[in-house]
Amino acid sequence: MSPYAAEFIGTMILIVLGSGVCAGVSLKKSFAHASGWIVIGMGWGLAVAIAVYAVGQVSGAHLNPAVTLALAFQGVFPWQDVPGYIMAQVLGAMAGAVIVVLHYWPHWKETEDTATKLGVFATGPAMDHPFANVLSEMIGTFIFVLALQSIGANSFTEGLHPLIVGFLVVSIGLSLGGTTGYAINPARDFGPRLVHYLLPIPGKGASDWKYAWVPIVGPLLGGSFGGLFYQAVFKGYASPAFWIMLGIIVIVLLVTFRFSRTYKSSITNKLTV
Template identity: 85%
Template sequence: MSPYAAEFIGTMILIALGGGVCAGVSLKKSFAHGSGWIVIGLGWGLAVAVAVYAVGQISGAHLNPAVTLALAFQGAFSWRDVPGYIVAQLLGAMAGAVIVVLHYLPHWKETEDTATKLSVFATGPAMDHPFANVLSEMIGTFIFVLALQSFGANSFAEGLNPLIVGFLVVSIGLSFGGTTGYAINPARDLGPRLVHWLLPIPGKGTSNWKYAWVPIVGPLLGGSFGGLFYQTVFKGNMTLAFWIVLGMIVVVLMLTFRFSRTYKSDKAHKMTA
């Protein structure tokens, strides 16, 4: 099997299991309905572990464009292979979302709330604040990639590494996931969001494209900086890319902060008008 096919299948498994737990908890007339955030966090962690076990020896199980970019910036992964990996991850995420749609086929009609249906596919903010939302995704993905890199300095029993990565995802979900739903993976959000937009799901509502940039930009910048931070601080190997990505983060946060102030002012004006 080619590494690209492995990334497709691994990401498909990740989203099928991760989106599946969201559907089970969120959709009506599911036995898991209402079982809560702890179940979602644990379900996503196990989804990551299973996906990494499935394809880790073939492609390295990036399953996430933020991880792929982080490794490329470190020089541990060829830039030539980056586009193919990201396309495979995105298509795999879409395939996984389609599996979730089919598995829960009669439950979509039984669930009236459109936001609940969208939450099965894509993330969204608990509080609509663009600056805080993108910062949250940056922090979550920074911690994810930094910790992921640090695992290499520790010795685990053979075969336990994927499970440790799954525990890391559970930890991030429980600690940081309550703000934006912790996408920490652009393919995990964009692929299923596209499926939500494309498929005729009963009463699905909008796909909230105005927010879709947050779980793309935040994880890509946060993850890339996490990899470069590890290379610089832990390995003592600073490169120009460290400063370029840091500069991009500062610019994005400044622009988003300014936009957030304008956005908040506009919302307040509309409420008083």
């Protein structure tokens, strides 16, 4: 199996099990309906662990463009392989979302709320605040990549490493996921969101493309900086990319902070008209 095929299959498994638990908890007439955030957090953590077990020996199981970019910026993953990995991850996420749609087919019609249906596929903010939303995704993915590499520096009983990574995802979900739904993975959000947009899911609403940039920009910047931070602090080498990425993050946060103030003012003015 090629590494690209492995990334496709691994990301597909990730979404089948991850979006699958969201569907089970969210959609009506499912036995898991309304079982709560902890079930979703555990489901996503186990989804990551199983996906890593499935393809880790073939591709390294990035399953996430933020991880792929972080490793490329560190110089331990070839840049020429980055586009292929990211494409495979996005397509795998789309394939996984299609499987979830089919698996829960009769439940979509039974669930009236359009936002609930979208939440099976894509993340969204608990509070609509662009600056805070981007910052949240940056922090979550920064912690994910930093901790992921720290875990990799330890020795575990053979076969235990993917399970520890799964627990990391559970921890991030329970501790940091309540703000934006912790995408921490652009492919995990964009691929299924695109499937939601394209497929004739009964009673679906809009795919909320105005928010879709947040779970792409936040994780890519946060994850890339997480890898560079690990290299600088734990390995003692602060590359030029570290400072460049830090500068980009500061600029993005300043721009989104200014946009958030303008956005909030426009919303307030509409409400008072």
